[in-house]
Amino acid sequence: MGYVLAGFGLTVGVLVGYGGWVLRREQTLGRLASRRRTPPR
Amino acid sequence: MTLPDAPVPAVDVAGAPAAATAASRTGTVASLGLGIAAWGLLAITVGLGLGLPQTVEQGVYSRLIAVHPPVAWVAYVAVLVTAVASVVWLVPRTRSVTADLVAGASAEIGAVFCALMLATGSIWGRPTWGVWWVWDARLTTSALLLAVVLGYLAVRRIPDPHEVRARRSAWLALAAAVLVPVNHFAVEWWRTLHQGRSLAQLTPGDDLDGRFIGAMLLGFVAMTLVYLWLLWHRVRVERLALELEESDLETALIARRAEATSGAAG
Numbered sequence: 001m002g003y004v005l006a007g008f009g010l011t012v013g014v015l016v017g018y019g020g021w022v023l024r025r026e027q028t029l030g031r032l033a034s035r036r037r038t039p040p041r
Numbered sequence: 042m043t044l045p046d047a048p049v050p051a052v053d054v055a056g057a058p059a060a061a062t063a064a065s066r067t068g069t070v071a072s073l074g075l076g077i078a079a080w081g082l083l084a085i086t087v088g089l090g091l092g093l094p095q096t097v098e099q100g101v102y103s104r105l106i107a108v109h110p111p112v113a114w115v116a117y118v119a120v121l122v123t124a125v126a127s128v129v130w131l132v133p134r135t136r137s138v139t140a141d142l143v144a145g146a147s148a149e150i151g152a153v154f155c156a157l158m159l160a161t162g163s164i165w166g167r168p169t170w171g172v173w174w175v176w177d178a179r180l181t182t183s184a185l186l187l188a189v190v191l192g193y194l195a196v197r198r199i200p201d202p203h204e205v206r207a208r209r210s211a212w213l214a215l216a217a218a219v220l221v222p223v224n225h226f227a228v229e230w231w232r233t234l235h236q237g238r239s240l241a242q243l244t245p246g247d248d249l250d251g252r253f254i255g256a257m258l259l260g261f262v263a264m265t266l267v268y269l270w271l272l273w274h275r276v277r278v279e280r281l282a283l284e285l286e287e288s289d290l291e292t293a294l295i296a297r298r299a300e301a302t303s304g305a306a307g
Contacts, residue, residue: 004101
């Protein structure tokens, strides 16, 4: 059963981890781009 | 489904809490719905997969059918989407920045799924074949596919003008796409340890338990939706990165012009 749990766990873990990383990167770059687009007061 | 074309909406006050909140939003109602459907179906797939009965031939290890073939399917889809988007970019009449961004985003997701395909296959192979790895045609072409996709991602990161970079990587994407059918039909073209194509082996008179087929098919749907959700957000990341890169270049050019002007005046 250990191999089965490893297979399922690895798949879900990698996908959730990668998805979280993509969302975080999108937020960071979104904030940066937003600041650049706004002209300084 | 349409891919996110528009940049993140501009906000009026830099640094204000409202601006930060607006800029940090990561999607729309559609992408949120897609995300809930994708991750929800993935959770159901995992639940169904872990609850599958033991088989005479493989015992509990047959349960991996709920994740391994679906992961392999998405690896293929991602590489083929990269190739199609690359063709769209290479043809002058259909060329668009979005096509190149989709190609790059899909390739990265493809690399993740390709690595998962090899890892879950290896985990399945160890208890059933007795080895983690064997150099048979299916496994070798899978490893080759991952290597080519990683090469593609490396080529995309060579610092060059966007158009040069996009053209170069588009040709490499076509080479990667050739490997997909070779990998898929490897089990028929060569004598391999890997079993034949899962879906092609199903016949009307097959006595395979319907729960296995159901879990596998649900896995295909769930993984495809997860791929689409990842692609949606990854394309936005690519677009924002390109926007920042162009903004950096513009800032550098303005600084250089100002330097030249002040030099000439002095």
